[in-house]
Amino acid sequence: MEIKHYHRPESLNEAYDLVVKQGGQPLGGGAWSATTSAKMTSAVDLSALGLEYIRAEGDSVVLGAMATARALETSKLLADRYGSLFSNALAHIAGVQIRNVVSVGGSVAGRYGFSELLVVLLALDARVVCYKEPACSLEDFLRSPRSSAVLIEKIVLPPVEAAAYQSLRIAYNDFPVLSVCVSRGVAGWRVAVGARPQAARLALKAAEILGGRPKPDKDAIVQAGALAAQELTFGDDIRASSTYRRSICPVLVKRALEEALP
Amino acid sequence: MTLSCTVNAKAVTVECEPGDILADVLRNAGFTEVKKACGTGNCGLCTVLLDGVPVASCSVVAARAQGRTITTIQGMAKEAEELGAYIAAEGAEQCGYCSPGFVLTALAMEKEFRDQGIRGFDRAAVKHYLAGNLCRCSGYQGHLRALEKYLEAQRG
Numbered sequence: 353m354e355i356k357h358y359h360r361p362e363s364l365n366e367a368y369d370l371v372v373k374q375g376g377q378p379l380g381g382g383a384w385s386a387t388t389s390a391k392m393t394s395a396v397d398l399s400a401l402g403l404e405y406i407r408a409e410g411d412s413v414v415l416g417a418m419a420t421a422r423a424l425e426t427s428k429l430l431a432d433r434y435g436s437l438f439s440n441a442l443a444h445i446a447g448v449q450i451r452n453v454v455s456v457g458g459s460v461a462g463r464y465g466f467s468e469l470l471v472v473l474l475a476l477d478a479r480v481v482c483y484k485e486p487a488c489s490l491e492d493f494l495r496s497p498r499s500s501a502v503l504i505e506k507i508v509l510p511p512v513e514a515a516a517y518q519s520l521r522i523a524y525n526d527f528p529v530l531s532v533c534v535s536r537g538v539a540g541w542r543v544a545v546g547a548r549p550q551a552a553r554l555a556l557k558a559a560e561i562l563g564g565r566p567k568p569d570k571d572a573i574v575q576a577g578a579l580a581a582q583e584l585t586f587g588d589d590i591r592a593s594s595t596y597r598r599s600i601c602p603v604l605v606k607r608a609l610e611e612a613l614p
Numbered sequence: 615m616t617l618s619c620t621v622n623a624k625a626v627t628v629e630c631e632p633g634d635i636l637a638d639v640l641r642n643a644g645f646t647e648v649k650k651a652c653g654t655g656n657c658g659l660c661t662v663l664l665d666g667v668p669v670a671s672c673s674v675v676a677a678r679a680q681g682r683t684i685t686t687i688q689g690m691a692k693e694a695e696e697l698g699a700y701i702a703a704e705g706a707e708q709c710g711y712c713s714p715g716f717v718l719t720a721l722a723m724e725k726e727f728r729d730q731g732i733r734g735f736d737r738a739a740v741k742h743y744l745a746g747n748l749c750r751c752s753g754y755q756g757h758l759r760a761l762e763k764y765l766e767a768q769r770g
């Protein structure tokens with residue numbers, strides 16, 4: 353990676369000026385720094401902003417943009433609020449050495465298709481808070497143009513009644529072939545599918561058929577899986593074909609729902 | 615740019631480019647015990663402790679180490695030698711290429727487990743923690759036997 357000018361601001365105001373007003377490029381976890389050939393005219397390192405926190409704010413949990421995947425995986429607060437959801441989903445990202453580098457904000461900003469974290473955050477109906485911008489849903493953020501100059505400050509997670517993550521992967525710490533996360537909150541069920549291999553998306557029809565019932569019947573669960581496979585698009589890559597991904601989608605949706613049932 | 619940090623308890627100041635990778639900067643500064651293999655953050659060979667936390671130094675921009683503390687395997691030579699003896703006794707060192715990263719990660723694991731009150735050998739937890747350290751020749755069974763004996767010995 354080539355960096356012409358490197359900045360490490362110590363305040364959000366300074367970082368905002370560098371990123372949003374002057375067009376600098378945020379440097380989050382930076383896990384891609386070894387493999388990217390990107391040339392950054394102005395890199396804005398976010399590591400001195402104190403954004404590594406994971407904290408409770410009322411019923412919500414707030415993740416600072418620089419909290420690492422490993423911190424989320426081992427967080428007692430997240431385990432208390434969401435059970436084994438985060439540890440299950442994040443434990444297979446490469447090794448500990450990379451999970452100590454990967455950041456929440458970087459994963460969100462990158463909109464990575466393979467991201468285990470994105471599918472979880474989307475199912476939880478996370479809100480993305482960019483500095484000096486109104487908060488928006490992750491769903492909207494993922495659909496916004498990549499060219500938007502924003503400084504992601506934190507991610508806010510609402511409480512849920514239940515949630516579960518399922519994935520299929522070829523090797524223990526490879527990217528998933530497909531990942532599914534479901535959650536049930538005050539507005540009912542949410543079903544998110546990631547690694548399609550495009551970025552995670554919600555399966556709205558699947559969620560609709562589940563309604564707000566805490567314990568949908570077996571037929572509804574099977575239908576939800578089938579609907580998710582029908583309504584979403586799937587693609588081919590080195591790990592699997594679109595046909596294969598579509599065929600395993602109902603299985604993972606069913607497993608996730610069964611795991612999340614009371 | 616000028617990078618100042620602490621490596622193995624000694625103040626180090628080097629000149630580097632802002633986009634240089636930590637593994638390269640450390641090696642160029644003479645810390646050749648930091649090995650580099652895959653260069654993608656997947657093999658664990660280049661592991662160093664950054665403020666006590668294991669990171670893949672091939673995936674960290676060196677500039678980010680400004681003012682921070684880095685520990686390479688030489689900085690834990692005594693502990694590494696002790697664990698290395700267990701590895702050698704189980705025939706797990708084989709070609710030895712993965713050993714620097716493997717040993718340093720295992721030592722970080724031992725400390726992390728100890729801080730969490732986990733003592734002794736938990737096979738699943740050990741396998742999970744070390745999943746990011748690849749070995750081409752041993753099949754890992756020797757490593758696990760060595761770690762079981764080492765961790766049980768640490769428990770006392």
